[in-house]
Amino acid sequence: MGNIIDMASFEHLRRSNSDDRYTCPKTNVTFPHIYKVLVPDGDLVDDVPVFIGTYSTEYRLKEPSSLEQLPGFPPSTATKISTLDAADEIYLDVIHFTNKDKALGFRQACGHLGIEPEHVRSFKDQQGVFLLLRRADAPKKARHIIYRSTDVQYIQPLGCEMECEYVAAFNELGQIIPYGILDDSLCEE
Known part of the structure; x- marks a missing residue:
C-alpha cells in the first residue's frame, strides 16, 4: 500500500x-449503513437451544435476516448507527x-x-x-x-x-x- x-x-x-x-x-x-444488532443468547438444554435472557452485541453492514430467528427466542433488534x-x-x-x-x-x-x-x-x-x-x-x-x-x-x-x-x-x-x-x-x- x-x-x-x-x-x-x-x-x-x-x-x-x-x-x-x-x-x-x-x-x-x-x-x-452500520447496524448495531442485539442478538439473543442461548444455551443447549437437552440438545434444544434455549434463550438464557441475555443479549450479545454485534456490528454488521446489513440488517439481520428473519432466517436467523430461532424458535422460542426473541427477535434480534437492529439499529442503524x-x-x-x-x-x-x-x-x-x-x-x-x-x-x-x-x-x-x-x-x-x-x-x-x-x-x-x-x-x-x-x-x-x-x-x-x-x-x-x-x-x-x-x-x-x-x-x-x-x-x-x-x-x-x-x-x-x-x-x-x-x-x-x-x-x-x-x-x-x-x-x-x-x-x-x-x-x-x-x-x-
Missing part, C-alpha cells in the same frame, strides 16, 4: 447524505475493496491474526466488497469508526501512479478527526 491520505485534512469534507452514510470525496465510494457510544471500549474499521479476491485474502488474514470470525462482517454491492472489523486492540481508537478506501493516484514528485489509502475517522460525536492522532505508527510532518 502506498500513501495514507487523511480525509480530515480536506476542509470540504462533510457528511452530506441525509442517511448518515459516509462517502469518500476522493474515491466516490459510499459506505453501507453512524457513531459509537461514549462508553464503548471498541472501534470499528470499515474497509472497501474493489477486488473480491483481495477482500477474501484480507478476511482470511484476519483469522490468522486471531480476529474472531464474529468480529469480521462483510457486505457486497455494485461498488465492491466492504469488511467491518470490530476491534479493541488500540485504546486511542476506541469509540471511533474508521472508513478506508483505496484508489490509484498520480504522485507528481515520484512521477508515477501509486495505490493510496484514504482514511476518515469519526469520533463518538460524529466529527471527523485527524487519523494521525489515533495511529502511533504514522509520522507527523
